[in-house]
Amino acid sequence: MARDARRRILDTAARLFYGEGVHTVGIDRIIAEAGVAKATFYHHFKSKDALVCAYLTAHFDGQRAEFATLPGTGRAKLEAVFARIAEVCASPGFRGCAFLNAAAEFADPAHPARGVVAEYRAWFRSLMRRLLAEEGHPDPEAGSRLLLLLRDATAVSGALDPPDQARETTEAALDRLLTA
Amino acid sequence: MARDARRRILDTAARLFYGEGVHTVGIDRIIAEAGVAKATFYHHFKSKDALVCAYLTAHFDGQRAEFATLPGTGRAKLEAVFARIAEVCASPGFRGCAFLNAAAEFADPAHPARGVVAEYRAWFRSLMRRLLAEEGHPDPEAGSRLLLLLRDATAVSGALDPPDQARETTEAALDRLLTA
DNA sequence: CCCAATGTAGACAGACCTGTCTGGTAATGT
DNA sequence: ACATTACCAGACAGGTCTGTCTACATTGGG
Numbered sequence: 287m288a289r290d291a292r293r294r295i296l297d298t299a300a301r302l303f304y305g306e307g308v309h310t311v312g313i314d315r316i317i318a319e320a321g322v323a324k325a326t327f328y329h330h331f332k333s334k335d336a337l338v339c340a341y342l343t344a345h346f347d348g349q350r351a352e353f354a355t356l357p358g359t360g361r362a363k364l365e366a367v368f369a370r371i372a373e374v375c376a377s378p379g380f381r382g383c384a385f386l387n388a389a390a391e392f393a394d395p396a397h398p399a400r401g402v403v404a405e406y407r408a409w410f411r412s413l414m415r416r417l418l419a420e421e422g423h424p425d426p427e428a429g430s431r432l433l434l435l436l437r438d439a440t441a442v443s444g445a446l447d448p449p450d451q452a453r454e455t456t457e458a459a460l461d462r463l464l465t466a
Numbered sequence: 467m468a469r470d471a472r473r474r475i476l477d478t479a480a481r482l483f484y485g486e487g488v489h490t491v492g493i494d495r496i497i498a499e500a501g502v503a504k505a506t507f508y509h510h511f512k513s514k515d516a517l518v519c520a521y522l523t524a525h526f527d528g529q530r531a532e533f534a535t536l537p538g539t540g541r542a543k544l545e546a547v548f549a550r551i552a553e554v555c556a557s558p559g560f561r562g563c564a565f566l567n568a569a570a571e572f573a574d575p576a577h578p579a580r581g582v583v584a585e586y587r588a589w590f591r592s593l594m595r596r597l598l599a600e601e602g603h604p605d606p607e608a609g610s611r612l613l614l615l616l617r618d619a620t621a622v623s624g625a626l627d628p629p630d631q632a633r634e635t636t637e638a639a640l641d642r643l644l645t646a
Numbered sequence: 647c648c649c650a651a652t653g654t655a656g657a658c659a660g661a662c663c664t665g666t667c668t669g670g671t672a673a674t675g676t
Numbered sequence: 677a678c679a680t681t682a683c684c685a686g687a688c689a690g691g692t693c694t695g696t697c698t699a700c701a702t703t704g705g706g
Contacts, residue, residue, distance in 0.1 A: 446584070
């Protein structure tokens, strides 16, 4: 046992921060559920804010890796990406987009966590831009903004509306937004 | 002075809750900035949760009243509503949709605040349904879901993207979502 | 005029928060 | 074998949180 304390902390933080919100979950609870000493926690993370950033960054890395495995190029890949998003957003236990929730919790745009959120959004948009360009879309720049919009909307709907609504409506919207 | 303590509390709560987040603003701060005694606060609101619900409900009422003053019917009114939304979301000081932010802060769907959010969403969607029906839209039910999606997306974008992006992208998306 | 409602000021309890610190244990690398 | 590193357990400080309480002032309706 032992060399995996950091991983246990990150896993527990991901579960609790995502499931219950960053502000409502304290360090004490994380170290208790991770089975870790307080000194160990502060050995690996200099503060709670640092842990929040690490949690978001790990989430970012995971999503980047997941989308990279999806097959296809251009529009086919685009549809695969949104199918995956819609699937996740309609799955049980979905509690909204981790980045959007974090942004809502940290009102100050200068907060480090907001930086990770901004990086994520920039990455997602550039992915959309690339896929639209591959497809020969007339205006990948404007198109990517529409698709970022759709991504956000699907996440919100998945969190607040009946499970299937987000998936079906996203499909319909994707069609309309792509064929212009 | 005096008979307006409740209003001062509500105004202060709206400003602070919206601007800095519900969890980060304490009762002590609200009563201090509202210039009100603690006993007075707990005389008007039985708990902080009750104040949060009152804040959201007031916001709901305000938006309902605002949309009611917009002229036109059918598609004209629809476009007026979204123009207003986009304008608000692109204005300085916009920190996201109060309902979406509150929903993100209260992870438990059974929290009273989440009830107000659900009521708001149901109202907005029924408004969309009505306007689409007036316009002779072939499927107001599905259409209203698309427009709720767009509303959410505009709010998120207004909070996280450069000011003008939300407005322009919303306009473009509205066109595509309405003409099928 | 008097009573009830509404207001102010602020102490207090009990809980929880983050972050620091001490002290001791187990695994690792050289 | 031994030093280093990672780890566990838990006390502690200093602050903030919600909600209750006492004690007193003001105001308006009957």
